[in-house]
Amino acid sequence: MILIVGAGPIGIEMAIELSKRNVPYRIVEAGSTASTIEWYAPGTEIFSSPERIAIAGIPFEPQTRKAFREDYLLYLRNVVRQFKLPIEHYRRVIRMEKTSGDKFAVSLAPSSHGVGGPLEDADRPETYSDIETFEVDKVILAIGNLHVPQRSNVRGENSEWVSHYMGEPHRYAGTKVTIIGSGNSAAEATIRLYHVGAKVTLCHRQDGFRPKKVKPWLAPELDNLTKEGKIQVIPNFHLQEITRTSVRGLRRLRDLRGLRDLEEGEPLSIDSDFVLLLTGYRQKTDLFDQLGVTLIDAQPTINMETMETNVPGVFVIGTAAAGTEIGGVKTFIENAHIHVTRVLHALDLIERVHAAPDRPVDEREI
Structure with missing residues (x-):
């Protein structure tokens, strides 16, 4: 058996x-x-x-x-x-x-x-x-x-207005939503919540979204929404705390030496009704x-x-x-x-198949 x-x-x-x-x-x-x-x-x-x-x-x-x-x-x-x-x-x-x-x-x-x-x-x-x-x-x-979820382990992460799953987009219509993440889930949630009428702020630790990590139809729309000022994107963001009305953290600054220490970052507070931690x-x-x-x-x-x-x-x-x-x-x-x-x-249920190695797959796929 x-x-x-x-x-x-x-x-x-x-x-x-x-x-x-x-x-x-x-x-x-x-x-x-x-x-x-x-x-x-x-x-x-x-x-x-x-x-x-x-x-x-x-x-x-x-x-x-x-x-x-x-x-x-x-x-x-x-x-x-x-x-x-x-x-x-x-x-x-x-x-x-x-x-x-x-x-x-x-x-x-x-x-x-x-x-x-x-x-x-x-x-x-x-x-x-x-x-x-x-x-x-x-x-x-x-x-x-x-x-x-890969947890962030910050204060407020377990609050009822915080989720690691987007769920039904309609829930966020007419609200301020802060999304934390830099992959497909964060990119897709940002676009979909904007289209249902949410005011979206997207925060991530990197300088920007990595094209090879994001579905090809998401990256151009995300870029356009950012350039048109329809969504706000905050790179180099280090999350510290989530309260009932805001997301707080540090925006790390660059100089000729690269990223400065977090203590030298710029404190930020982002008004938020809901927070999505889409970090994997x-x-x-x-x-x-x-x-x-x-x-x-x-x-x-x-x-x-x-x-x-x-x-x-x-x-x-x-x-x-x-x-x-x-x-x-x-x-x-x-x-x-x-x-x-x-x-x-x-299990000796078929003859040996000399198959090619696993075919590489685009990392943007689900």
């Missing part, structure tokens, strides 16, 4: 391939299908072209040239129905460990939401009951890596820790030829294989399809 943990695109693809070969398996998901994509803001546009994020040979054909969050969720639901996949939704793995033999003991409990996203970050204690325990021969972790996310590692998977630089140790970890019988696929990505995202749905093929070979 094989256990797949996680029903995102690559976990679904893995389940389909096992189903085709009549391999006994269970697939469990703590939330809904593709729960990470579910917590994207409504109307989020996906950069990857539809054919590159299609799975199991089923065409993904959105009505417009680009796909949106809602299109892809519908597509994935239809794929699950078409293959009659036995996904056990809202079932969370709360404990997993290797037994004295070659098996793995698993404890499974009902869950109210997926691993990651606003509900996971709400810091509400979740009590477990009706716990099911069982053993499996192999474990395939397709758990993703966008679980909890990190992976939860509890299952890796329980299983004994070694982490190096926040990334699980994996043989990339087989996707097997340092623990025999434990495989990691999809974005989960990248761990917490620092300095830019490089693992996406579209360059993780090959992970499924590698696992199938490792």
